[in-house]
Amino acid sequence: MNTIMKNGPKLKLAPYRKILERKAEEVRHSMSAQKAAQVVSRLDVPSDEGDLSQHHHEEWIFLNRNTIDMKLLREVADALHRIDQGTYGICPECEEPISAKRLDAVPWARYCVTCQEQIAARIADGEIVEFQEADR
Numbered sequence: 179m180n181t182i183m184k185n186g187p188k189l190k191l192a193p194y195r196k197i198l199e200r201k202a203e204e205v206r207h208s209m210s211a212q213k214a215a216q217v218v219s220r221l222d223v224p225s226d227e228g229d230l231s232q233h234h235h236e237e238w239i240f241l242n243r244n245t246i247d248m249k250l251l252r253e254v255a256d257a258l259h260r261i262d263q264g265t266y267g268i269c270p271e272c273e274e275p276i277s278a279k280r281l282d283a284v285p286w287a288r289y290c291v292t293c294q295e296q297i298a299a300r301i302a303d304g305e306i307v308e309f310q311e312a313d314r
């Protein structure tokens with residue numbers, strides 16, 4: 179398109195930004211749709227014990243799904259932030275570029291496959307608790 183976009187060795191960020199922005203939009207939509215569904219179900223006041231536990235069950239599913247969406251949305255937002263910062267596509271663990279193949283599969287990937295596997299192993303060992311990559 180112009181001289182800046184000329185086949186440099188640098189990763190082309192524009193397509194990833196587009197994918198990430200679309201994904202963020204999609205997750206936000208799904209979250210608001212779930213919220214709307216929950217509001218509707220709240221209007222049905224449970225009449226007996228059975229209905230009540232069913233109601234709680236649905237609420238639990240909602241919360242659980244919402245947590246996953248929240249996590250994904252945060253990861254997508256982080257990835258967009260990294261594009262702005264110019265650190266997108268670079269693994270913060272080994273500082274090596276993340277393969278385009280991996281970014282195509284998981285555009286919000288923070289770590290390269292090797293580091294991701296090491297982190298996953300550390301989580302499995304109970305060494306770290308927090309980080310886990312959301313799947314689409």
Ligand SMILES: [Zn+2]
Binds near residue numbers: 270274290
């Ligand atoms: Zn790495």
